[in-house]
Amino acid sequence: MARRKKVYEGKAKILYEGPEPGTLIQYYKDDGRAGATPPQAAVEGKGVLNNRLSEFFMSGLNSIGVPTHFIRRLNMREQLVRMAEIVPLEVVVRNFAAGELSTRLGIPEGTALPRPIVEYYFKDEKLGDPMVAEEHIIAFGWASQQDLDDIVALALRVNDFLSGVMMGIGIRLADFRLEVGRIWEGDFMRLIVADEISPDSCRLWDTRGTEAPDREGVTREPGPLADVYTELARRLGVLPSNVTHTTKPTLIN
Structure with missing residues (x-):
């Protein structure tokens, strides 16, 4: 399997090049919330839950005509999103x-x-x-x-x-x-x-x-x-x- 190219890494997520032009793979980490003061420790399973929760909200917004970058969930920690x-x-x-x-x-x-x-x-x-x-x-x-x-x-x-x-x-x-x-x-x-x-x-x-x-x-x-x-x-x-x-x-x- 080819190694994926990392585009960006933040406190809570990593973005990789997507399988199609104009797409990215968004990976949810367990690390604490970005910008937290003081910095928060990792919470086991948080990335899995945030992936599912964000999918729920983004899908709901898409369904009522509010445009989002969300395309679909790929697995328990990753989503396919539009590059913006x-x-x-x-x-x-x-x-x-x-x-x-x-x-x-x-x-x-x-x-x-x-x-x-x-x-x-x-x-x-x-x-x-x-x-x-x-x-x-x-x-x-x-x-x-x-x-x-x-x-x-x-x-x-x-x-x-x-x-x-x-x-x-x-x-x-x-x-x-x-x-x-x-x-x-x-x-x-x-x-x-x-x-x-x-x-x-x-x-x-x-x-x-x-x-x-x-x-x-x-x-x-x-x-x-x-x-x-x-x-x-x-x-x-x-x-x-x-x-x-x-x-x-x-x-x-």
């Missing part, structure tokens, strides 16, 4: 105040936001992925105004889909991050959801067995699922029967 030019931004959609937003604006964690808020962060680990405004993005040529309008529309459609799926299994989607890619179809360029959608990129709160929200709509004691990878896969029905976890990973900050 990645926009150098992390797109974060927030439904509830939590983490960095609560710290920055002094809003109590768990507060429902008046509407979903879309934020942009420049993808550069050496700089700590700083938050940027639309003016920075346009001035430095990372995306055009039309791109940003399309990115917001794409992100909000993903948010509607994910929020509905999560609420149906007793989980509140506080916030999540997306990566967006450009693909060319002839002379036409379109934006698609790239990378992955998994617990590595979401903040999830369990609504089962917690106190009821108070009259202002704020959960009194919001908290992450104890073992979010396993529990989410179990509730969605995508958990392989031979995978168990002995550690409890934390979520996006």
Whole structure:
């Protein structure tokens, strides 16, 4: 068997050249979440679960007309995906105040936001992925105004889909991050959801067995699922029967 050519390796995934032009093989590792501070140790079986979970969400988005890079799952750790030019931004959609937003604006964690808020962060680990405004993005040529309008529309459609799926299994989607890619179809360029959608990129709160929200709509004691990878896969029905976890990973900050 010929040795595959590695295209890129990150904290949680490896990309290899695909079997057909314009495709890549995306391999999910067990390593801790990319960008975690402090760095997280590997979680046995996490790559298998994230592969299945991302397949579930990406397939669901494709089925409702939201374009993604996902083509099909190849095995327990690998997917065939479309090659895309990645926009150098992390797109974060927030439904509830939590983490960095609560710290920055002094809003109590768990507060429902008046509407979903879309934020942009420049993808550069050496700089700590700083938050940027639309003016920075346009001035430095990372995306055009039309791109940003399309990115917001794409992100909000993903948010509607994910929020509905999560609420149906007793989980509140506080916030999540997306990566967006450009693909060319002839002379036409379109934006698609790239990378992955998994617990590595979401903040999830369990609504089962917690106190009821108070009259202002704020959960009194919001908290992450104890073992979010396993529990989410179990509730969605995508958990392989031979995978168990002995550690409890934390979520996006």
